[in-house]
Amino acid sequence: xxDAHHEEHDDHGNTVSxxxxxxxxxxAWTVAAVAIIAGGDLVTWTIVSLVASVVLAVVAGVxxxxxxxxxxxxxxxxxREEWEAERxxxxxxxx
Numbered sequence: 215x216x217d218a219h220h221e222e223h224d225d226h227g228n229t230v231s232x233x234x235x236x237x238x239x240x241x242a243w244t245v246a247a248v249a250i251i252a253g254g255d256l257v258t259w260t261i262v263s264l265v266a267s268v269v270l271a272v273v274a275g276v277x278x279x280x281x282x283x284x285x286x287x288x289x290x291x292x293x294r295e296e297w298e299a300e301r302x303x304x305x306x307x308x309x
Contacts, residue, residue, distance in 0.1 A: 230282040235274035242266040 246263040250256055277283065292300065 229278070229284055231274045231277035232283070234277060234282075235270060238270040238274075239267055242270065 242263050246259040249259045291297075
């Protein structure tokens, strides 16, 4: 199931596009929060932030396609069996 979930979503990784998306969303939602606290309309600023989030996600996707995203496949962790075999080998080699 985790493999199916992973295949459905792009993984930006620790890249320029990922950091752009993270920082821009933080800024967008912080601006909305400050505006709401300052007396702005909750619904209006929530909609503004949602629209901004979608636009910024599209921009990050374009950045990724332009070469600012992950350049290699995401590393896959070992299976439980592989991990246990590796651990058993390391334990027996240490004794």
